[in-house]
Amino acid sequence: MARSDGSPCEIRLSGPDITEEEVEAVSAVLRSGRISLGPRLPEFERMVAHYAGCQHGVAVNSGTSALHLIVRALEIGEGDEVITTPFSFVASSNCLLFERAAPRFVDIDGSTLNINCDLIEAAITSRTKAILAVDVFGWPADWERLREIAGKYSLALIEDSCEALGARYRLRDGGWARAGSLGDVGTFAFYPNKQITSGEGGIVVTNDEKIAKLCRSMRNQGRDDGTDWGHPSRLGYNYRLSELHCALGIVQMKRIEEILARRNQVAAWYQEALSEIEGVQPPRATEEVEISWFVYAVRLTACRSRAELRRVFQGLRERGIACSNYFYPIHLLPLYREKFGYKRGDFPVAEAASRQSLALPFFNRLTREEVERVARCLREVLSEVDRHSAHSRRVAATGQ
Numbered sequence: 001m002a003r004s005d006g007s008p009c010e011i012r013l014s015g016p017d018i019t020e021e022e023v024e025a026v027s028a029v030l031r032s033g034r035i036s037l038g039p040r041l042p043e044f045e046r047m048v049a050h051y052a053g054c055q056h057g058v059a060v061n062s063g064t065s066a067l068h069l070i071v072r073a074l075e076i077g078e079g080d081e082v083i084t085t086p087f088s089f090v091a092s093s094n095c096l097l098f099e100r101a102a103p104r105f106v107d108i109d110g111s112t113l114n115i116n117c118d119l120i121e122a123a124i125t126s127r128t129k130a131i132l133a134v135d136v137f138g139w140p141a142d143w144e145r146l147r148e149i150a151g152k153y154s155l156a157l158i159e160d161s162c163e164a165l166g167a168r169y170r171l172r173d174g175g176w177a178r179a180g181s182l183g184d185v186g187t188f189a190f191y192p193n194k195q196i197t198s199g200e201g202g203i204v205v206t207n208d209e210k211i212a213k214l215c216r217s218m219r220n221q222g223r224d225d226g227t228d229w230g231h232p233s234r235l236g237y238n239y240r241l242s243e244l245h246c247a248l249g250i251v252q253m254k255r256i257e258e259i260l261a262r263r264n265q266v267a268a269w270y271q272e273a274l275s276e277i278e279g280v281q282p283p284r285a286t287e288e289v290e291i292s293w294f295v296y297a298v299r300l301t302a303c304r305s306r307a308e309l310r311r312v313f314q315g316l317r318e319r320g321i322a323c324s325n326y327f328y329p330i331h332l333l334p335l336y337r338e339k340f341g342y343k344r345g346d347f348p349v350a351e352a353a354s355r356q357s358l359a360l361p362f363f364n365r366l367t368r369e370e371v372e373r374v375a376r377c378l379r380e381v382l383s384e385v386d387r388h389s390a391h392s393r394r395v396a397a398t399g400q
């Protein structure tokens with residue numbers, strides 16, 4: 001990301017946390033001569049699946065690929081509808097379009113930013129095959145409600161937990177369950193801005209052996225284990241994850257507790273540094289969830305328009321601070337407007353959240369001083385934008 005004069009921002013938005021151990025592990029694979037389909041793949045899969053509390057893991061080359069394989073494994077296709085959220089990374093809806101299925105969006109809950117379960121039943125039709133809910137920003141959706149609804153209408157339940165590795169959800173019986181294990185099948189992603197990275201990568205996690213077997217086959221050209229390479233059993237893809245990626249992912253998984261603790265620390269610094277700033281609402285966990293921090297997105301409650309939000313972005317970038325708008329509502333992307341006729345106003349809570357959402361620099365090695373600098377700059381920028389807006393309103397009112 002660059003400032004308006006083209007120079008790079010001094011505090012970047014995100015970045016991987018790579019130690020000598022990762023460098024060594026990847027080098028060892030290079031020296032081994034076996035750089036794809038070796039022993040690291042099942043090792044990495046076992047580690048992530050076990051951590052999430054699932055029996056099976058099928059690692060692939062991205063989170064998007066993982067979602068695509070899930071859609072295929074559940075035989076969701078042309079004419080089918082899947083209930084999902086418009087407030088997410090675009091891949092959680094695009095994976096439906098790959099198979100000519102239609103996303104059926106419902107609005108979100110303004111406080112958790114996750115799908116609003118109260119609105120789901122009204123959106124179910126005879127074509128609905130599944131619910132695909134996202135644990136947005138590492139905050140688990142209301143999975144017990146989702147399971148009830150899915151059970152009542154015999155729908156498959158897909159968990160896009162790509163932003164939520166390590167997050168926990170409190171069950172009604174008082175126990176805790178990890179993100180990824182809360183639907184019929186879950187996914188994690190390992191792009192460098194996620195909790196852990198393998199460079200690129202993703203994984204399907206599930207207790208459903210049939211789904212696991214289909215995904216395992218389809219990631220590797222439709223081959224079944226133990227059969228002739230030249231005779232695939234079904235249509236498949238090359239979604240394989242190399243040993244280099246797996247070696248990197250394994251070391252990151254070994255460090256997961258340390259990594260999540262660092263992220264908690266950075267979030268706590270932010271919470272403190274931002275608490276006094278008017279118009280800034282930091283995310284706050286409830287009793288029902290334990291957030292695994294993915295990004296640090298605050299809500300600018302006084303922000304009235306996209307133009308104002310843009311001025312905040314510009315002000316921060318001019319001060320050397322990278323920032324971003326998580327998320328632009330999926331239903332308002334040109335592709336979705338044209339294909340499905342969605343328009344502004346269809347999902348007002350998601351649209352309002354998007355208009356006020358500001359993701360600040362967030363990564364493991366961010367220091368307390370940097371967090372405090374971000375907070376200082378944000379305070380300055382907000383009062384500047386406020387003055388500018390008040391001035392514009394005065395000009396408009398007096399017609400000068």
Ligand SMILES: *Cc1c(COP(=O)(O)O)cnc(C)c1O
Pocket residue numbers: 062063064065088089091092134160162163189190191201202
């Ligand atoms: C990151 C992410 C994905 C997958 O992303 P890839 O870049 O394909 O690994 C999917 N869904 C959500 C919500 C994500 O944040």
